[in-house]
């Protein structure tokens with residue numbers, strides 16, 4: 001098994017390293033060469049954006065769903081003498097609510113810490129009508145906010161359920177969908193590249209029908225003949241893709257930076273190791289071109305005498 | 306080496322020939338004659354695996370041509386030097402590289418150096434080595450094709466009208482090259498109309514003359 005893979009790899013490498021004399025057997029064609037390089041470049045440019053989109057929406061979805069998973073809060077505003085009773089009642093309700101993993105009343109110290117940024121450290125909490133907060137941690141399935149609100153209304157009149165992060169649920173779904181669309185776009189780009197390289201290779205093959213015939217008649221094997229074409233198109237695709245992805249990365253870098261406020265739109269870009277991902281585009285383009293040209297060449301050769 | 310048993314061939318319409326048998330024994334020297342359109346070129350193409358017989362068995366070096374894969378055919382062709390009636394070359398490469406092409410594709414390029422020069426001189430193309438094939442005259446093309454056919458020192462040499470476009474002196478020269486190769490043990494099969502050439506050859510080697518006419522092959526034809 002491993003032997004077969006190594007052999008296939010070394011044969012692929014031998015095809016690429018090639019023999020310059022075999023390359024000379026096929027006359028150079030400037031026009032298809034330029035078209036191939038251009039196509040590979042354009043596709044690589046688009047691929048950079050598809051990757052950037054997928055990575056950015058992925059980050060967004062992860063962040064939002066992490067925040068979602070965190071908490072909701074229950075605010076209880078009640079006259080001081082009823083506060084403790086209402087808190088106990090609310091905790092009982094929450095304990096019985098499916099989808100609530102845990103519920104806990106914040107201590108005075110925690111409340112003070114929350115308010116400190118606005119009112120300073122010396123807030124006399126006890127003398128102010130500050131609502132009491134209960135932190136709710138959901139289970140993965142989540143609870144039913146409508147049912148919970150109805151029960152709370154009946155049993156704890158002073159309670160207000162604030163599930164402020166819940167509105168993001170459809171956004172997380174959209175971000176996840178956008179990430180998948182990015183990957184689909186990437187697959188389509190790879191497929192379109194293969195199709196175009198196949199067409200270019202096919203036209204080169206039919207333009208060189210006499211070359212192929214002469215080579216066959218003097219005893220060249222199909223792989224020898226295919227090699228000249230495969231090598232050429234592989235190198236052209238790699239070159240085009242290198243130029244295209246370099247330009248794509250420059251374009252992404254040149255996107256205006258909206259800072260934290262920009263959110264989704266200006267978040268389109270790479271972060272950290274993400275910058276290395278576009279480096280994969282030229283080798284992948286080369287692999288696609290290698291197999292597309294090889295298949296086209298061997299198919300054309302076999303259809304001939 | 307190459308054997309045809311009861312072979313038939315048709316280009317789709319009527320059969321060009323049927324029940325044709327021929328053996329190219331090692332070291333033999335044979336001429337194939339016959340009227341234009343009789344199927345000489347077709348018969349030769351069967352012998353180097355360019356066409357597949359529509360009936361009977363063609364065996365190349367002991368293998369049934371009908372069961373040979375494309376790589377098998379390629380390998381068999383390295384043992385057969387062919388001069389085609391319509392010599393085709395790689396038109397963008399100089400004549401010298403075209404002549405060395407069979408060595409090149411067989412991965413024996415390093416053998417070309419010495420032989421190539423000598424061979425080019427023999428066929429009188431030393432001055433044309435750097436020219437491109439489209440710049441050659443008809444006779445020069447045939448000589449280049451002959452040089453290309455013999456450069457690998459193949460076991461069998463098949464030539465289709467190799468002297469069609471050259472003058473008498475040059476055709477004798479080419480013939481003597483073929484005779485020389487035959488003396489070295491190579492099998493030679495030449496399709497030709499040129500009775501003078503055949504007569505000259507018979508005076509130098511024991512050549513068998515085949516005649517293809519009306520779908521039948523006669524052997525041992527007297528001139």
Ligand SMILES: Nc1ncnc2c1ncn2[C@@H]1O[C@H](COP(=O)(O)OP(=O)(O)OP(=O)(O)O)[C@@H](O)[C@H]1O
Nearest residue numbers: 316317321339340341342343344345346347348390
């Ligand atoms: N590719 C083809 N398709 C259909 N018919 C063909 C084809 N090639 C040859 N023929 C026909 O087969 C017959 C034999 O052709 P072939 O070339 O073998 O003759 P030949 O004996 O070599 O003639 P010449 O002496 O003129 O070279 C001819 O009638 C020709 O028209």
Ligand SMILES: [Mg+2]
Nearest residue numbers: 345346390465
């Ligand atoms: Mg003919």
